[in-house]
Amino acid sequence: MKEGNAAMTNTNIESLWPEEDFGVPEITPPIVILRHQAYALGQKTRNVLEGAVVQQINPSGGSAYLEETFYIQAPLLGGYRYYLFHVNHKAFPIYPLNIYSDERQQKPIKVDDEEEFRGALRQIFASEKTKNVIQSLLAQSLSETAS
Known part of the structure; x- marks a missing residue:
């Protein structure tokens, strides 16, 4: 069986898809929300720290699972990433x-x-653990710029 969607030469076959379009999705995918939060972290720390989101797709049987990992990244510390x-x-x-x-x-x-x-x-970002990580990475990053 040959896969793909190469241009068909027989124009006598009509599209069997519904006439109406599929509409605008009413859901924001998690990856979009996470990328926005990664950007917002950079804005909040004047880009001393950044959020980084890595997506991995794991096929499993008939369906795929997606995994998005959120890191706090410190570019001034050699790109160190905290999971x-x-x-x-x-x-x-x-x-x-x-x-x-x-x-x-x-x-x-x-x-x-x-x-x-x-x-x-919102709860994860506001947790004491997250705030402590951010404060520690900010302090170490800012000490690098003072050297």
Whole structure:
């Protein structure tokens, strides 16, 4: 079987897709939300720190699982990256999804929709652990510029 969508030479076959378009998606994919938060971290720290999001696609049987990992990155410390959390979800449907806020965390935070996802991120970003990591990396990064 040959795969692909090469131009067809037989123009007598009509499209079987519905006439109407598929509309504008009403959901913001997690990767878009995470990339925006990565950018926002840079803005908040005057780019001394940056967020970095890495996406990995893991095919599994008939469906694919996507994993997005969020790092806090310190460019002035040789690009050091601190793992903050990762998100795991199916390509379809996106929700529910799981957030693992620790590399060794066995029990994920289960999120059923986009609103819950945003709320969970808000909690992770406002946690004492996250604030301590950011303060430590800022202090070390700023000491590098003073040298």
